[in-house]
Structure formats: C-alpha cells, structure tokens
Amino acid sequence: MTGNSGLEGVVIGESRISSIIGTQLTYCGYEIDDLAENAEFEEVVFLLWHDHLPNKEELKAFKQELYDHAFLTDDAKNFYKTFVDKSVHPMSALRTAVSLLAHTDDTAEEQSEEATLRKAIRIQAKIPSIVAAIARTRQGKEVIDPNPEFGYAKNFLYMMNGEEPTDVQVEAMNTALVLHADHEINASTFAARVIVATLSDVYSGVTGAIGALKGPLHGGANEKVMAMLEEIGSLENVDSYMQKKFDNKEKIMGIGHRVYKEGDPRAKYLEDMARRLTEENGQPELYEMSVKIAQIVEEEKGLLPNVDFFSASVYHSLGIEHELFTPIFAVSRTSGWIAHIFEQFENNRLIRPRAEYNGHTNMKYEPIENR
Numbered sequence: 001m002t003g004n005s006g007l008e009g010v011v012i013g014e015s016r017i018s019s020i021i022g023t024q025l026t027y028c029g030y031e032i033d034d035l036a037e038n039a040e041f042e043e044v045v046f047l048l049w050h051d052h053l054p055n056k057e058e059l060k061a062f063k064q065e066l067y068d069h070a071f072l073t074d075d076a077k078n079f080y081k082t083f084v085d086k087s088v089h090p091m092s093a094l095r096t097a098v099s100l101l102a103h104t105d106d107t108a109e110e111q112s113e114e115a116t117l118r119k120a121i122r123i124q125a126k127i128p129s130i131v132a133a134i135a136r137t138r139q140g141k142e143v144i145d146p147n148p149e150f151g152y153a154k155n156f157l158y159m160m161n162g163e164e165p166t167d168v169q170v171e172a173m174n175t176a177l178v179l180h181a182d183h184e185i186n187a188s189t190f191a192a193r194v195i196v197a198t199l200s201d202v203y204s205g206v207t208g209a210i211g212a213l214k215g216p217l218h219g220g221a222n223e224k225v226m227a228m229l230e231e232i233g234s235l236e237n238v239d240s241y242m243q244k245k246f247d248n249k250e251k252i253m254g255i256g257h258r259v260y261k262e263g264d265p266r267a268k269y270l271e272d273m274a275r276r277l278t279e280e281n282g283q284p285e286l287y288e289m290s291v292k293i294a295q296i297v298e299e300e301k302g303l304l305p306n307v308d309f310f311s312a313s314v315y316h317s318l319g320i321e322h323e324l325f326t327p328i329f330a331v332s333r334t335s336g337w338i339a340h341i342f343e344q345f346e347n348n349r350l351i352r353p354r355a356e357y358n359g360h361t362n363m364k365y366e367p368i369e370n371r
C-alpha cells in the first residue's frame with residue numbers, strides 16, 4: 001500500500017485488558033512493575049482472562065487445569081517428527097502444531113463461552129509442551145512430559161532442556177513470561193482479533209497470531225538481536241558494525257517502538273536479568289555489547305531498546321537455542337491473544353475497514369492475443 005500510515009495512532013476500539021500511557025504499562029489496572037516483581041505467570045494469565053487476580057483456591061484449580069492439559073499424545077509427538085527438523089523454523093512448526101490441536105478437539109467448532117474457555121485452557125496448557133517438543137525433536141532428542149511438582153515456567157524450562165532448572169533460571173523465565181503476556185493492540189493481537197471477529201475459532205485466532213508474531217518487526221526481532229550480537233562478535237567491533245548499519249540505512253533489531261518513544265518499561269527488567277545471567281554464565285561481553293549498541297543508537301537516532309533487545313541475551317544465557325526465542329514469546333503472548341479473543345467475542349462486530357482506491361480507472365478488457 002502507498003500512503004501507508006501503518007494505522008499509527010489509530011484507536012480501533014475500547015479494551016479492559018492492557019493499557020499503555022506514556023511509559024506506563026498496566027495489565028487490568030496492575031502496573032507491570034508490580035506484576036514483574038511479584039506475580040507468577042499463571043496468576044497473570046488468570047488476571048488477563050478473568051479481570052481479577054485469582055484467590056488461593058482459584059489459582060490452585062487453574063494451575064491444576066494447566067498441568068492436566070499439558071500432555072501431548074504419542075500421535076502428536078510422532079507427527080511432529082514428520083515436519084520438524086533443522087530446516088523448518090520453530091515458529092513455522094509451532095504455527096502448524098497449534099493449528100493441528102484443533103483436529104484433536106471434538107468441540108473445536110463449538111462456539112459457546114464454555115467451549116471457548118476450554119479451548120483456551122487447552123492451548124495455553126499445551127503450548128509450552130509443544131515448543132519444548134519442537135526444540136527436542138529438532139535436536140533428535142526424546143520429548144519430555146511435564147512434572148507434576150513444577151509450575152508453568154519451571155516445567156517449560158525442564159521440558160526444553162531435560163534437566164531441573166535452578167531457581168534463578170525459573171525466576172528469569174517467569175519474569176520474561178509475565179513481561180511478554182500482553183501489550184494492547186500490537187500486530188499479532190490485532191491479527192487474532194480480526195480473525196475471530198469473523199466468528200472463527202480460538203485455534204484459528206492463535207494460529208494467525210503466531211504467524212504475525214514471527215516477523216522480525218514484531219516478536220521475531222529477539223532472534224535477530226542474537227544473530228546481530230554473534231555477527232559483531234566482540235565489544236571492539238561494535239562501533240564499526242553500527243556505522244555500517246547506519247551507512248546502509250539498515251534497522252537495528254530490538255530497538256525502537258511504534259508506541260513507546262520514551263522507552264519500553266519492560267526493557268529494564270530484561271536488561272537487569274541479562275546483566276546478571278551473562279555474568280553468571282561467563283559471557284558478560286554479550287551484555288556489554290548490547291549496552292554499547294543501545295547507547296550508540298540512542299545517540300545517533302534517539303531510539304531506545306524494546307522488549308526484544310535484552311531478552312535475546314537472557315534466553316541465550318538460559319541455554320536456549322536462538323531459533324526458539326520467538327516461540328518463547330508466543331508461549332507468553334498466547335495468554336494475551338486469548339484474553340483479547342474473549343473480549344472480542346463478548347461484544348463482536350466484524351472488523352472490516354476501507355482502503356482509498358488509487359489504482360487504474362476506466363480500463364477495458366483486452367483479449368489475450370491483443371496484449
């Protein structure tokens with residue numbers, strides 16, 4: 001499209017789920033800082049879906065449901081082997097696997113509120129197991145079932161890496177999941193809402209959203225940040241690398257944001273985790289390089305890091321394969337997509353904007369031999 005504003009600043013409707021005002025982000029009225037410092041991811045999912053924090057019984061029941069539905073069938077695990085290998089990006093495999101979940105749900109076409117919630121729990125419960133299964137199948141390893149003793153973040157790391165993670169690793173994963181859970185009408189959430197506004201189903205909404213998140217201008221940026229850090233290689237190469245990027249008018253991944261112009265409030269948590277984890281991991285240069293890149297882009301362009309920038313070194317330090325960074329984002333953001341899908345269904349109207357026509361006019365069909 002020409003004259004493309006990218007819908008910048010356009011308000012498409014009202015939402016109770018998350019709010020961005022300046023550099024303040026809230027989920028259902030709770031400051032992101034409060035949740036990042038105190039909440040378990042399962043509490044945040046419940047909050048986004050039900051508009052209140054769970055009490056003890058509600059949380060216990062919700063965690064149990066997430067655990068009960070986290071298992072993958074042997075058929076599913078075997079089927080992944082037919083399309084998961086190193087040549088297929090894990091986000092593509094995840095898109096297929098989530099779409100496939102509908103095939104094993106007898107109620108996939110039911111549109112009642114109860115059926116929608118059941119499907120939502122099924123997707124949220126299984127998505128970390130699917131990402132972990134994709135990770136392990138790619139590496140030719142056995143898929144691991146969740147452990148009943150572990151919560152969501154711990155099980156996710158356990159199923160991916162095959163060993164019990166440390167408390168520090170679990171805390172880092174939990175915080176990353178909380179920080180990525182929802183973000184107003186970002187591109188993938190908008191995609192999910194457009195899909196279900198046709199009265200399509202939750203599986204279609206989440207599958208489409210995964211496709212939107214995959215792109216490097218959105219969730220896919222975290223993997224690209226890591227590729228950039230690897231390409232730069234060491235602190236002394238940062239200046240020349242950045243100069244080349246600026247000379248070629250190339251974008252620096254993980255930097256800039258459509259809404260936040262004064263900085264992304266989530267970035268400071270990821271920066272702090274990146275500093276601590278890279279130090280513990282014996283790779284402090286990764287963090288130092290990231291800080292230097294951020295300083296140079298701020299000086300040159302006035303742009304600041306977004307949520308994807310430091311998450312790259314956090315996930316790398318957790319021993320996660322780089323192509324799995326965006327699938328981790330998807331595991332968390334599924335909670336937000338689903339909250340928005342619920343909200344869309346509560347007060348639905350087809351989303352169908354208009355375009356200003358600027359193409360040819362008064363054309364006449366010419367038979368092919370005359371063209």
Ligand SMILES: CC(=O)SCCNC(=O)CCNC(=O)[C@H](O)C(C)(C)COP(=O)(O)OP(=O)(O)OC[C@H]1O[C@@H](n2cnc3c(N)ncnc32)[C@H](O)[C@@H]1OP(=O)(O)O
Pocket residue numbers: 006216217218219221250251252253254255256257258259301303306307308
């Ligand atoms: C979870 C998330 O989705 S967070 C975003 C993740 N995406 C990235 O990190 C990719 C890198 N960043 C970007 O591409 C952009 O900053 C976006 C897409 C995130 C936001 O874009 P917008 O604010 O709409 O800005 P847009 O892409 O239109 O660029 C406006 C100007 O800023 C420049 N700019 C924006 N981001 C960057 C960047 N990361 N590096 C260099 N220049 C940039 C553009 O080149 C453009 O310059 P010009 O006017 O001289 O042509």
Ligand SMILES: O=C([O-])CC(=O)C(=O)O
Pocket residue numbers: 180182183185186187218257258259306307
């Ligand atoms: O809001 C956006 O445009 C992108 C973003 O930061 C997110 O989805 O978390």
